[in-house]
Amino acid sequence: MNHYVIGDVHGHYTTLMKLVSLLPTDARLVFVGDLIDRGPSSADVVRFVRENHHLSVLGNHEEAMITQGFAISRCFEMGEALPTHSIWFSNGGVRTLRSYGLVRLEEGKPVKCDDYAEGLQRFKDDMKWMEKLPLYLEFPIHHPSGKTVVVSHAPIGSAWEMRNVDSMYGTFARLATTNRRDPDSADAPIFNIFGHTPMQNGPRIRDHFVNIDTGCYKEEEGYGLLSAYCIETGDVMSVKRE
Structure with missing residues (x-):
């Protein structure tokens, strides 16, 4: 092998x-x-x-997701607005969040999807895996x-x-x-x-x-x-x- x-x-x-x-x-x-x-x-x-x-x-991209992702996940859980100046967002993070079904683009800006519960759990599980x-x-x-x-x-x-x-x-x-x-x-x-x-x-x-x-x-x-x-x-x- x-x-x-x-x-x-x-x-x-x-x-x-x-x-x-x-x-x-x-x-x-x-x-x-x-x-x-x-x-x-x-x-x-x-x-x-x-x-x-x-x-x-x-x-380094996994590091960025771990560093900023848990804070972003709390925005969903607490009903808060997404951060507007995330370095991770500008380096591909938005496309990652879209792949989890967490955000969509409106006028070029990420906004929360309505049905995000399943994607959010998967996102958090994957971050825990990345930490290891x-x-x-x-x-x-x-x-x-x-x-x-x-x-x-x-x-x-x-x-x-x-x-x-x-x-x-x-x-x-x-x-x-x-x-x-x-x-x-x-x-x-x-x-x-x-x-x-x-x-x-x-x-x-x-x-x-x-x-x-x-x-x-x-x-x-x-x-x-x-x-x-x-x-x-x-x-x-x-x-x-x-």
Whole structure:
């Protein structure tokens, strides 16, 4: 059974299903986070990952949903107005709320749906699941690099030793979801597979890391792909966004 690491899906469920259909039926799927936002079907992507017990690490978009989502859920429960200046809203959060059946757009602005009870419960359950997602996953797999294979949302090769230092763990946790600098040294102690920063014209593959985010949500030339990297073989599979 081979492990396939899938890049940032960002709510593009149909595209994800197209990619999965091309992978071996016994493939073990691993996601680099950012399952949600930007695309139209975030709730379906999360449901697919959860119901099939696929592996995923925490992405910065999941962090944003956790940070702001519980406050938003209280707006529904308390009959209060939705926040008008939510950073999450401006980064795809509105499309995620729409996928849960919580809001609709009126004159370009999100307003509460009338029948939201079921969607709200699902939304809250998914946030609780996201709170338990790890920052990274280690795989005891023989890799040509001779290094331990680690999957994270953002690159952590240069920060790997920080994870075991109490005073530096906060920095490590921040880098694991937000760092946009590729590992700058082949001396990094791990073979790191990550996403977060979209790559043009396919994944960026080096001797000590792979950036598997190929900009599924982006419209510009050379992006709009969803990609998977096989840890055991190094094979890459990509599909165009539906």
